[in-house]
Amino acid sequence: MxxxxxxxxxxxxxxxxxxxxxxxxxxxSKDYFVASHSIGPVLLLMSVFGTTMTAFALVGSTGKAFTSGVGVYGLMASWSGLVHSAVFFLVGIKVWAIGKQYGYVTQCQFFRDRYESNFLGHLLFPILVGLVIPYLLIGLIGAGRVVLPITSGAFPDLFPHP
The missing domain is CATH 1.20.5 (Single alpha-helices involved in coiled-coils or other helix-helix interfaces)
Known part of the structure; x- marks a missing residue:
């Protein structure tokens, strides 16, 4: 209860x-996806970092720590901190500024205009959708795996155990 x-x-x-x-x-849609380009670089960095700290990282890291030891958390934190910060400051801020200047909402819009190729935008769309689907599914599976033990199996039909 x-x-x-x-x-x-x-x-x-x-x-x-x-x-x-x-x-x-x-x-x-501009409000929903990019907050009307109204957030600054610090909040943008925090939201990008928070996006990656999902079931993929949190539930997966726990399983890896169980098999490999607690050092996984230090490795995950150091690499996440270094890689996120480096990519964000080397690439992200420039792309964010260009997106804000030209009103881009999606990566397809950016690459289509950057290389002046509608074909590239149409080619990237299924690739990006294909890459997002496993990420979303991992989030749903992770939510189910977390809710099931927390609720002691109170919702077996909503969160079945495979």
Whole structure:
């Protein structure tokens, strides 16, 4: 019962945030995907880092630490800190500024305009969608794997154990 209460409270907080953000934004795709280019580089770095700290990293790192030892967390933190920061400052800020200047929302728009090739934009779309699908599925599987033991199997139909 406590688990159900915690999950309901969490969903309530998410709904409250959603309703509150609806009052501040216009509801366009540009608002949803890139916050109307209104965030600065620090918040952008934090959101990119937070995006990678999902079930893929959190649940996967726990399993790896179980088999390889606690050093996995240090390795993960150091590489994430170094690689994210380096790529962000060497590439990300420049691409972010160009996207803000020209109003790009997607990578396809950027590469299509950069290389003046509609074909490249059409070629990249299925590739990028194909790369995002496993990432999304890992998030859903990770959520199920976390909710199942937390709720002691209270929702077996919603989160079946494979």
């Amino acid at each position: 406590t688990s159900l209460l915690i999950i309901c409270l969490y969903l309530g907080v998410l709904l409250t945030l959603g309703v509150a953000s609806n009052r501040f934004f216009t509801g366009t």
